[in-house]
Amino acid sequence: MLAYIKLEAVRQTLAQTRLRKLLIANVAVSLSMAMALSVQAQTPPRVVPPEPEVPPEPAPEAPASPEDVLPDTSTDTEKPSPLPDEILETEITVTELRFDGNSILDDTALQQAIEVAIDQNFTNLDEDDFACEAPSETTPWLPTQQTISQLLQFAEVVAACYKSEGYTTSGAVVQVPEDTKSGIGPINVLVIEGELETIDLAFIDEDEGEFVDVTGTQRLNDGYVRSRLGATPGEPLNVTQLQENLQLLQIDPLIQRVRADLNAGSDPGDSRLEVKVQEAPSLSASVALDNSRPPSVGTTQRQAFVREGNLFGIGDALSLGITNSEGSNAISVDYSIPINANNGRLSLSFDPTWNDIVDSDFFDINRDGDGPDIQSRAQLYELALRQPILRQVKGQTYQEFTLGLSGTLRNSRSFLLEDPFPLSAGASVDGKTRTVALRFSQDYTRRDGQQIFSASSQFNLGLGILNATVNNSVDDVGAVPDSRFFSWQGQLQWTKVLAPQTLLLLRSNIQLADQVLLSAEQFSLGGGNSVRGYRQDQLITDNGVFASAEMRVPIARMPESDALLQVTPFLDFGTGWNSSGQSNPDDNTLASFGLGLQLTQGKRNELTARLDWGIPLISVDSEGDTWQENGVYFSIVYRPL
Template sequence: MLDREGAWGLFYSVSSEEPDYYIRSRLENVTRTPLNQQTLQNGLALLQLDPLIKTIQAELTPGSTDGKSVLLVNLEEAKALSVEVSTDNYRPPNIGSYEGTIALSHGNVLGWGDKFSGEYSITEGLNLYNLHYNLPINPMDGRIGLHYWNTDSKITETLFNIFDIRNQTETLGVEYRQPIYRTLQTEWTLGLNLDIRNNRSSLEGVSFCFSQPCIDGKTNLTVLRFSQEWLNRTPNQVFAARSQLNFGINAFDSTVVNIEPNQEFFSWLGQFQFVNRFSNNWLLLGRFYAQIAGDPLPIIEQFSLGGIDTVRGYAKNEIVTDNALLGSLELRIPLTQDPEVLQITSFVEGGTGWNNLLPDPDPATLGGIGLGLRWLVANGLTVRLDYGIPLVSVDNSGNSLQEQGVYFSVRYRKAF
């Protein structure tokens, strides 16, 4: 129970198991005197969007002293811990497309609204670890964080596995993300990341450079990223846009070479997405991405086309280039009274890529159409199936499901 007397005779009490500081700081942000009831209502509605809060109810009542008021806030805390296990065939076929993943997340580790997530994925030729932690530092939900990502992979395709081609990539980063304007309808956010990326490659057990910048099979990059985000939401529509400027800088033991691509580069990534819900609960989703590079890019900074997240109908990473354009439209049609239980989807997607130094891939453009199914089997258990038909032919000698345009996933998530 928290009691606080504010100016102009405002008292408020919070009844919750939530740590006092986390809620108090957010309430103080919307109960600045003189009290504005509209500001208060909007602030409480924003609190309802917080994933740590399941429900929130507030009542402003007269106090026992003349000129005083009491704000009573009751909230129910959401479950903060969740575990997810999944299997899918989303990884590149050359390292084994069939993947198993276990992931854990906690939204309130130390009681300060701090978030931790971790996952481990494995395929025939891949081990992946991904860790992330962030901490709120102000009532506007500005956050600082750390992330670590490690992939250890081996080419398992029959044609190349005799060469024992291996690759390990590590990324360690610090981040700062700050909303600068927040209402129920609109958000503007700025972000700053510093990533230190290390890549090691070998051929038949000997260090080997497959791309530049590289010395003795090693590539070290330091990348500064500045992002700007915009979000607009209504009951039936959501629009989101994101711009990110990426600067490769010569710092923290970056690999220095005198040819391109090298450790110093610039690229811009733009993303726009929307969701529109029609009166019959049909959903239309759109995604449009663009990456424009001012310099030839190291391969781990390039944009890939093909696969479940970009152009279905092709293997993941079918095209990898410095620059790229991508567009996708998907219609989801519910087949049950509850629109979330069973949906059939149709989609059309396309993308093109080009390089600044190396020859462009052939073909440089991909396009696909197809159908899909999303099924909420039970609480927490979801099944997804997609089939993409390629509109542009590519050289494809593989026989995996993904290379035939079929993608599947089975996921189970449990909150505690």
């Protein structure tokens, strides 16, 4: 609120007469520009692995097939010698079906499946859509006359029921009680639910082209793998679910490869599972150089990032990152730990930032030869829970739906001539803002060998607790931003393979807010990762929409160095507007088109270099002469690990 204080109140906070005169001449005339620069300085992007874009190769990648992780080792079992025809043709009036040994499927479901099979003369057993479901209403078994040959097919129906549910090692035996051999009476169906007898887990590694057993020396705890198999010794074995769980393990970043074999156990129907796992390298590191920072803090940015994905052997991850430009420094520390076998994770992060305005017009406001004169400091704390609700592999298509809940606390403070001063809307008289928010996210991803589709949604609820910034409306000004707000953010991205190493990328972002927002919560447009052709954070508003279309077309392949050069034509658009009746910027819509070059090198894209040139379609006021203000953006990312 005090960002709107009168100039006389500003004067009263200054100690020196000379400084007062300088501020009248410089700060008062350009205060709005300084506030805009301070907003940019206080909202640096979160330090993340320097991989701002989807890697071009591998393009959308399909999960391993079920046969790759668990080969079909089943063989046709030797069938007993057929009974004499006179016995097979013997007819029995079945008055009742008695099931025993079934725990997965109940009696009513099995009985109905047999009734349907009888009606269809047992021709439906090999159908792919064969299903065995319990009827909505239980009907009694009506006495029916069947031959011994048909009774034996009752067991095939039960086996088909279990197979349709994934229990391919289960079966059944039909027994004719002594009393029924007279020609009428009940029939017993003994269900044999194939159980998992043991799990033999071994870790392997490659040594001079051969795999050797390294069990006992691996870093990954074997409980991490066992819990994700979804199979327990002594319980019925769902082979289909086991195959899917093995496919999910194969795409786990901590697993290089997994291979399983299912062998016969000591009892009929029982199985022994042998699993061999090769660990993937869990340590990754990257460095990057780009010009994606606002001109107010220096456009050229350097980044370094290191991540250990298996710190204590339980799949917990520690990430450390640092980013630096001429006038900004930021550190990111993040620790996450798995809380269940379905990839639920709990994470804690801390991101401090330091920003100095190095823009020549504001670097030395009081002309004393010493700067910077405008500074800001911020700290972000976050506790987050992320839980996949759906993780599914069907064939070679993977999809995941995840819910997330996080709490964030962000402190920031701005300084003018080393004195605390409110340079952003909503700040207190000493330049402080504190935002406390709960954030509820929903993320969906679907990918196969030809495309990746992702959709993200996040609801943000700002709270006026824990001494958060709370302001009242000001006469003649209107609503003043504070920690109490509600906003929604959405994101869509679709990557499609059009031809080998030729991709189409479509992406869109949107933010809607119910009121005017503090600077850290606002929507920004412009820059190398937004509307190219304009400087970073050219437009900052409460609400906004962004859309982009891009092609990646190979123009040169260099197999000897595993290098690929692609041309990347693109088209970007964005518009923003403010809430609570606040006026919109004069230039609130940005649009551009352009062309880029991207070079990737290495089997894992160890080196990625990109150069983009964006041409604005809508002119805006811009007095700077940096590369990005002339529409040119570059990025170089190197991943040694």
